[in-house]
Amino acid sequence: MQTNNNKIFLRGRLAAPPSLSHTNHGVEYMLLPLSVCRLSGAEDTLHVIASREQLSALPPLDAGSPLTVSGEVRTFNNRSGVGSRLVISIFARSLSQEEGEDENHLELSGTICKPPVLRTTPLGRTICDMILAANRRYGRADYLPCIAWGSLAYRCGAMEVGGRLALEGRLQSRIYTKEIDGQTQERTAFEVSIMSLAGEEEYIDPNA
Structure with a gap:
């Protein structure tokens, strides 16, 4: 199976504090709702998933904290019957708190x-x-x-x-x-x- 290109770079601010998303093989993953402004002034709120260990390398995060994310877009089918059938999130490979203009490039x-x-x-x-x-x-x-x-x-x-x-x-x-x-x-x-x-x-x- 050929591996495809899937790289996303985001810079914005947290819309809410991090919260527990799920646990997999003993690793806790956190949900970080990231608000990123478009040039038009509209905002996209995107779901970033990162491990608790990744967050431990940063200062404490809260709503309004700046965050820069590099990673890839992931999807899975939600079979619970609650919410959207297709769940789309960003799996973070790296996190930092660089200041700068909002950015959303895939x-x-x-x-x-x-x-x-x-x-x-x-x-x-x-x-x-x-x-x-x-x-x-x-x-x-x-x-x-x-x-x-x-x-x-x-x-x-x-x-x-x-x-x-x-x-x-x-x-x-x-x-x-x-x-x-x-x-x-x-x-x-x-x-x-x-x-x-x-x-x-x-x-x-x-x-x-």
Whole structure:
């Protein structure tokens, strides 16, 4: 199985104090909700996962603390029936507290695993939705929803399942409402906003 590129760099501030996410093989992993501003002024709140040991190397963190993260985007299927079905988070490889402008940069490559969907918004903007499967080193894969706009959406809409794609973009959050048992619930979805296709082999047609 070919390993794909999956690197994300984030700089922002904690939206809330760290809290326990889960324990795996005796290691405690903490959830760090990181708020990162876009150029437009909107904010994305992204879920960073780091071990308690990683946090011990930093000063105590609280809401508003600056945080810089390097890592990769991970996904898993939530079968509990509570919350979103696809859970997307950032697995931290390194943490620091560098001051600087907010930053959200993702380099990603993988295989298109569902037919891209080209559509038009109510405001007349053209967008393309697609799912990219990025293989990890150890036989697993992360399935990432991606979205492209404008002329880039037309290019992505012409791609085929099985094609290999390399891109640069950002991981963003989007709040939406869903009606369950007659009650409206507010949920957060995460998706990759494609800024550009990247690399010498930005798209490899499976039929070429």
